[in-house]
Amino acid sequence: MTTMSRARVLALGAALALTAAMPGSAQERVKLINVVELSGAGATAGTQWRNGIDLAVADINARGGILGRQIDIVHYDTQTNPGNTRAAVQRAIDEGTYSVLGPVFSGPIGASMQIAQRAEIAQIVGGEAAGLTRQGNQFLFRTSLSQAAAMPKLATYLKDTVKASRIAVVWVNNDFGKGGRDAMLPELQRRGIQVALDVSTEQGQADFTADAIRIRNANVDAVFVYLNEDESARFLLAARQQNVNKPMIGETTLLGARVIQLAGEAANGARGHVGLSIDAPVPAFQDFGRRYQARFNIASDHNGLKGYMAVHMIKWATERMGRFDRKGVADTLRGATITPQMEPGILITTKIEANGDLDRESFLAEVENGQQVIKATLPMINP
Amino acid sequence: MSETAASPVPAKASGLAGGLLGRLDGVLLTLVAGAVILWFLPVGMGRYGTYVLTLWLVTAIAVMGLNLTLGIAGLKSLAQGAFMGIGAYITAILGTKLGIDWYTCFALSGLACFALGLVLGFPALRVKAHYLAFVTLAFSTLVWLVLRNEQWLTGGTFGISNIARPTLFGLRTDGALAFHRFVVVVTLILALALWWLVRSPWGRAFLALRENPIRAASLGIDIRAYTLLAFAIGSAYGGFAGALYAPLVEFIDPTPFALSASFMLLLMVVAGGSGYQLGPFLGALLAVALPEWLRFTGGLYLIVFGIVVLLLLIVCPTGILGLLDRGWTALKARFGASDGSRP
Numbered sequence: 001m002t003t004m005s006r007a008r009v010l011a012l013g014a015a016l017a018l019t020a021a022m023p024g025s026a027q028e029r030v031k032l033i034n035v036v037e038l039s040g041a042g043a044t045a046g047t048q049w050r051n052g053i054d055l056a057v058a059d060i061n062a063r064g065g066i067l068g069r070q071i072d073i074v075h076y077d078t079q080t081n082p083g084n085t086r087a088a089v090q091r092a093i094d095e096g097t098y099s100v101l102g103p104v105f106s107g108p109i110g111a112s113m114q115i116a117q118r119a120e121i122a123q124i125v126g127g128e129a130a131g132l133t134r135q136g137n138q139f140l141f142r143t144s145l146s147q148a149a150a151m152p153k154l155a156t157y158l159k160d161t162v163k164a165s166r167i168a169v170v171w172v173n174n175d176f177g178k179g180g181r182d183a184m185l186p187e188l189q190r191r192g193i194q195v196a197l198d199v200s201t202e203q204g205q206a207d208f209t210a211d212a213i214r215i216r217n218a219n220v221d222a223v224f225v226y227l228n229e230d231e232s233a234r235f236l237l238a239a240r241q242q243n244v245n246k247p248m249i250g251e252t253t254l255l256g257a258r259v260i261q262l263a264g265e266a267a268n269g270a271r272g273h274v275g276l277s278i279d280a281p282v283p284a285f286q287d288f289g290r291r292y293q294a295r296f297n298i299a300s301d302h303n304g305l306k307g308y309m310a311v312h313m314i315k316w317a318t319e320r321m322g323r324f325d326r327k328g329v330a331d332t333l334r335g336a337t338i339t340p341q342m343e344p345g346i347l348i349t350t351k352i353e354a355n356g357d358l359d360r361e362s363f364l365a366e367v368e369n370g371q372q373v374i375k376a377t378l379p380m381i382n383p
Numbered sequence: 384m385s386e387t388a389a390s391p392v393p394a395k396a397s398g399l400a401g402g403l404l405g406r407l408d409g410v411l412l413t414l415v416a417g418a419v420i421l422w423f424l425p426v427g428m429g430r431y432g433t434y435v436l437t438l439w440l441v442t443a444i445a446v447m448g449l450n451l452t453l454g455i456a457g458l459k460s461l462a463q464g465a466f467m468g469i470g471a472y473i474t475a476i477l478g479t480k481l482g483i484d485w486y487t488c489f490a491l492s493g494l495a496c497f498a499l500g501l502v503l504g505f506p507a508l509r510v511k512a513h514y515l516a517f518v519t520l521a522f523s524t525l526v527w528l529v530l531r532n533e534q535w536l537t538g539g540t541f542g543i544s545n546i547a548r549p550t551l552f553g554l555r556t557d558g559a560l561a562f563h564r565f566v567v568v569v570t571l572i573l574a575l576a577l578w579w580l581v582r583s584p585w586g587r588a589f590l591a592l593r594e595n596p597i598r599a600a601s602l603g604i605d606i607r608a609y610t611l612l613a614f615a616i617g618s619a620y621g622g623f624a625g626a627l628y629a630p631l632v633e634f635i636d637p638t639p640f641a642l643s644a645s646f647m648l649l650l651m652v653v654a655g656g657s658g659y660q661l662g663p664f665l666g667a668l669l670a671v672a673l674p675e676w677l678r679f680t681g682g683l684y685l686i687v688f689g690i691v692v693l694l695l696l697i698v699c700p701t702g703i704l705g706l707l708d709r710g711w712t713a714l715k716a717r718f719g720a721s722d723g724s725r726p
Contacts, residue, residue, distance in 0.1 A: 038682065039685055075681075075682075076678065077678075077682070077684070077685070079685070080638070081638060081639060082542070082632060082634060082635070082636060082638060082639060083438065083628075083631075083632050083639055086434070086632055086633075086634075087431060087434050087435055087438065087675065090430050090431040090434050091431035093430070093431075094429040094430055094431040094432075095431075106541075107540065107541075107542060107636045107638060110541070110542060110544055110634050110636070111542075111544075111632055111633075111634040111636075114544075114545075114633060114634075129541070131541060135544070173531065173532075173540065174540050175540040175541055175542075175636070178534075178539060178540045178541070179540075179541070
């Protein structure tokens with residue numbers, strides 16, 4: 001090989017290396033792994049979350065990807081089991097995921113969040129339990145309001161709008177339901193609302209007749225229902241059968257599309273606070289809802305919206321940095337405020353607190369004729 | 384498989400190979416060789432692969448205990464998942480709240496489960512077969528309710544996080560590979576202890592109990608004592624497994640110790656080969672690793688797993704090792720004459 005040809009080969013090699021390193025290279029793709037509950041107790045929520053992610057990935061890829069790279073999305077099921085979740089998150093990181101998406105249930109999040117933290121990779125989760133963001137994990141981010149943020153809004157609603165002084169609290173005894181109840185009780189007490197009946201129910205419980213009868217006999221002004229989607233629907237049906245004619249007040253799940261679909265007529269009259277809803281008076285939400293329905297032939301609940309936003313949070317952070325940097329995603333997200341003008345896929349102005357909690361507008365809603373109707377928009381807590 | 388725990392008399396090397404070699408058998412060699420392989424296997428495997436391997440071994444310990452209770456002493460228990468939970472919670476609570484070192488927690492987990500196994504074993508003296516399964520089922524549900532509802536102690540549904548991993552001679556086992564090797568050593572010790580037990584007079588007594596209790600009693604075996612002992616030792620292994628599970632996942636909540644876990648452990652005993660000493664390893668491999676391997680089938684992986692298990696139990700109701708044993712016996716019958724004629 002002559003000196004001349006060697007120089008030419010070197011130049012060619014350098015050019016090739018440079019092309020490969022360029023973010024806009026057509027061959028390059030970015031891998032995202034979603035670890036979520038697709039079987040077991042969390043399957044309803046997890047499937048919605050996965051669908052939301054699939055829709056986001058399709059949208060982003062159709063518009064040219066993130067910084068020119070197409071997204072490859074992989075979903076790993078956790079069976080709603082903490083040990084399996086941990087294995088799946090570990091696998092996601094070993095396989096080079098850019099960020100970890102999911103899970104949605106708070107117990108499995110608790111079991112897996114240290115893995116992403118150690119690897120210094122952002123983990124965008126769907127969990128709402130208040131304790132998750134109190135452990136000083138700098139890499140964990142929510143996609144919804146935490147219970148600690150939502151419950152004060154709901155307690156005020158119970159006092160000022162429903163004008164309740166004695167209520168029954170029906171909650172599901174898992175990390176989600178117990179966390180919500182524990183966040184709600186002090187807020188009720190602070191507002192002088194007495195909890196006359198505290199009803200613990202089981203995850204997967206099929207028959208709520210006995211609980212409904214207890215509530216009917218308890219002489220309360222309203223019922224606060226804090227159950228997962230399927231159980232909410234079963235409870236509403238049992239309450240209707242037992243003629244419990246008290247206002248049914250809930251937080252997000254009770255008014256969700258899935259509950260309205262399952263409970264049918266019995267869902268009418270249910271009201272309360274919703275963090276995210278495709279029926280909210282936000283055109284971007286409604287448009288999302290229509291496209292979700294068209295693609296999956298089912299209405300999206302808040303988990304579908306959360307999954308959609310999760311991918312766009314990663315997209316926004318990466319484009320803001322102008323490069324792919326795993327640790328940088330978390331650094332960029334922390335403390336950021338993302339508006340729909342900056343990133344249309346975020347759908348609504350979202351402020352990310354330093355601990356990974358979110359702040360955004362939320363809504364008071366009521367189910368009327370099988371439709372969730374938004375009655376009022378509540379402002380951000382710390383705009 | 385040349386040697387199984389189900390055969391009442393261990394194979395002895397004959398003639399020249401007597402003495403020390405007489406004490407060696409296929410199970411022992413497999414255990415030691417397996418431990419050596421597992422020590423080196425995860426090198427370059429990534430943390431995920433290492434985690435699944437470690438989870439397999441931890442599960443195998445619980446299955447070994449149930450194999451003693453069910454496969455060797457013939458007592459149907461649906462409480463092994465609960466014992467695993469008790470061990471995990473004792474280790475987590477003592478470790479995180481009182482700062483007690485892992486080895487003490489490990490010993491206490493085993494002891495507590497041994498004691499509870501004795502107490503739970505008493506009904507075993509009065510009820511048999513599926514009635515015993517009902518008693519243990521009730522116990523399992525009770526334990527799960529305590530784990531979930533006594534939030535002041537167990538953390539309830541929020542569980543316990545940040546469970547520390549043990550140190551060995553000042554060496555930390557925080558890394559995936561270090562902890563895996565630690566678990567390999569503990570598993571080997573526990574498996575060797577059981578290997579010795581099954582070959583001891585106690586083990587023969589357990590087998591006699593399973594095969595024909597009345598005859599065992601007529602031979603002077605104290606049925607009550609041995610039934611209780613089998614139950615208690617099997618339960619203690621559940622506790623040991625739990626004590627390793629807690630630092631492996633570094634987080635526990637009641638979910639993995641619900642009744643379904645006990646059913647899965649029972650499935651592992653049966654699928655691996657009830658009564659065979661290496662059965663628990665194969666059974667646990669089937670239940671822990673197979674779903675992970677099947678992930679390439681996407682959303683169908685649990686359905687495929689269910690079908691595989693169903694087919695397996697239809698084809699070989701005595702488990703994987705039962706099938707191998709039958710095959711081995713058939714081979715020996717065919718070629719036995721020529722082997723026997725060798726000097």
